[in-house]
Amino acid sequence: MHMRFHSLKNRIVFLFISLLLALQLVSYFAIGNAIDSNARNAIHEELRLSEKIFSRLLEQNAQKLIQGATLLSKDYAFREAIGTHDTETIVSTLLNHGQRLGADLTMLVDLEGKITATSSDTLARGLQKSVSVLIQQAGKQGHASSTDMVDGKPYQMVMVPILAPVTISWVAMAIPVDSKLINDMRELSQLQISLLTSVNGQAWTPHISTLGQSDANALAQMLPANSWRTEILRDFELGDSYYSASILPLVQNEKSKTIAVLQISISEAVAPYKQLQRNLLILTVLGGILATIISAVTAGRIAGPVRQLADQARRLGAGDYQTPINIQRKDEIGDLATSFSQMRDAIAQREKEISHLAYWDTLTNLPNRTLFTNMLDDAIRQAGMRVSTCYVLMMDLDRFKHVNDVMGHRFGDLLLQQVAVILNSELGTNNIKPARLGGDEFAAMLPGVSQNEAMQVAEKILLALEKPITIEDQTVDIGAGIGIAGYPEHASDAASLLSRTEVAMYVAKQLKNGAVIYSPEIDKSSQQNLSLLSDMRAALEHKQFRLYVQPKLSLHTGQIVAAEALVRWIHPERNFIFPDQFIPFAEQTGFIRQLTHWVMNAAAAASRDWQRAGLNIKLSVNISTRDLLDQELPSKFSGILQQHQVAASSFCLEITESAIMDDPVRAHQTLDRLHAMGMELSIDDFGTGYSSLAYLKRLPVDELKIDKSFVLKMEKNADDTKIVKSTIDLGHNMGLRVVAEGVENAEVISLLTELGCDHAQGYHIAKPMPASDLPAWLVEWNQHQTI
Known part of the structure; x- marks a missing residue:
């Protein structure tokens, strides 16, 4: 599953879908936030407008009452009844006129502010104080209006004078602020309106409300009892909806006060937009499905050829350079396939060249040390299976460094090429394989021969090298030291056999003895030399010199004028070691510098x-x-x-x-x-x-x-x-x-x-x-x- 997810095709599909979903989700939430923010701003604007409309409705009600009261004050029969103190006619007229206007209370007030006749004695008693205030206002303005509380209910009341032609009495009319006003306001807007009353500073109780009873009670409990100012309530929850509300103070006296709460449901306001948002979400899901299909097809067209090229790369890694690449396209994938094919051919050619460089000496065209070692491994394996032998000759030229120093490296290279020709010529094709191991070192593998035959081949090579070699009119005399070792007598693997052949070769060089066959005594001397180097380093560290x-x-x-400084070594186990036993070795290994x-x-x-x-x-x-x-x-x-x-x-x-x-x-x-x-x-x-x-x-x-x-x-x-x-x-x-x-x-x-x-x-x-x-x-x- 992990590998499938990390495939190129799936990653392309995942990328496309992720980008689309990210873009849509950002749009979704951005639109949601914008809708919510705009809706709330619109709600608050609507609340401010609704406050004005509600106040305007109250004012229109007051004007209606004033007009009705004014008509009553100009009624001739009514004024005549006032002049004759016909109480029965006055009350009848007040009652009839109030019913036509929908007023709960119609009153006649004398010049001293005393209610002399009324259509409802009960209501009139609760408005006596307000009457006195209205007379004062009406005396200045020609009419007056106010809102007051009677029996815990708000009433709009107006006062107009009765002129004949001077003021002889006053007519007062009162209409309740009731569900009619609330319903009128509800029809004009989407508002929920509630009238709440608080008596003696106690909790608010709902008086009239367009809300359900439970929601109205919850609203009343939510408002503080001493609230008496115009303010906006933002984002409160009632039932299953959120509201914003505006509080309007209506009327207040010594015992009670009433407020109007204008509410707009946020949930209802944003409902159309939420539907639009849900539609957008549905479109996003459908778009995601469509984008998945399209991106999968597109990714398949991209990943398919790439997968083919990956398979080809694995075949290249396994060494298959022949399988063709069957991708015929004229786009970038086709260019990539063409380049890949060219790369495959170039790699095949370079690998061939590298293989030759890795296993063949470019100067002499003989096998190098790596190839010779592999060949020797095979020869030893074959010899072991046939219970046979395999000897190795290793040769190092004499005075080659001197030739390089005097005649130059180019001449030295030509000399090595001539030596390779001599080896090929003298050894012939009798399954004898010469090789150049590096520098002026050469080797030859002699499978299936005896020790005497190996020595004869070495002597044949030495005899051939005794003849002067002529290069560019320069004649060079050159010899060699040859070491000989064989399987299974001296070693059982190629690395050990080469190492012991090399040890024998160095002895031949030192003794100038032509060819030397390996023996364990020679190796012991070499091991002693290695031990000697470690001992010299320890001697210097432990102050044994x-x-x-x-x-x-x-x-x-006849005087002593000078002295020669000499070094002596007092070994803790070997006691006194003479200089000729370690100074030459120190010079060979480079330890002489520390000693000097x-x-x-x-x-x-x-x-x-x-x-x-x-x-x-x-x-x-x-x-x-x-x-x-x-x-x-x-x-x-x-x-x-x-x-x-x-x-x-x-x-x-x-x-x-x-x-x-x-x-x-x-x-x-x-x-x-x-x-x-x-x-x-x-x-x-x-x-x-x-x-x-x-x-x-x-x-x-x-x-x-x-x-x-x-x-x-x-x-x-x-x-x-x-x-x-x-x-x-x-x-x-x-x-x-x-x-x-x-x-x-x-x-x-x-x-x-x-x-x-x-x-x-x-x-x-x-x-x-x-x-x-x-x-x-x-x-x-x-x-x-x-x-």
């Missing part, structure tokens, strides 16, 4: 302590290839010197020739900045590298350090002596200080002194010692020299 120094002797003065930073920091702290003790010993610190490639090295060393407050001139940095030649440009930049700080620079192990003298001449070095391989046996080997002498002469001719390391006997010291060497370093002078022991050793050395 120690700073050792080996003094350097000036052959001219530690040595420099420890050397700066030792130099500071020596200077405070009065010893001015220059310290030499070894810098590796990775250190030289670090462009931040000068700023790091500067921070260490500032931290320990020692001068840069207290240090000499030793760099091997091979470290400089790996990246001469960056190395030169780093050395220039270090030398500019005030540090001396020394070429370590001079004579064992491949650097050119022309390049070394441009470097800002201060010292050459002859490798110990030439110094150790120079007193017995004339060739070593010649090399040492040539190196000393070369260094001096270039203005450099020359240091010989590996001095292990007095004969070598004497020979070096004769050849003019500046400084000597070796076990004959002193073995490496903790840096903290140097001051005490110097005291002992100086004492021995004095003796």
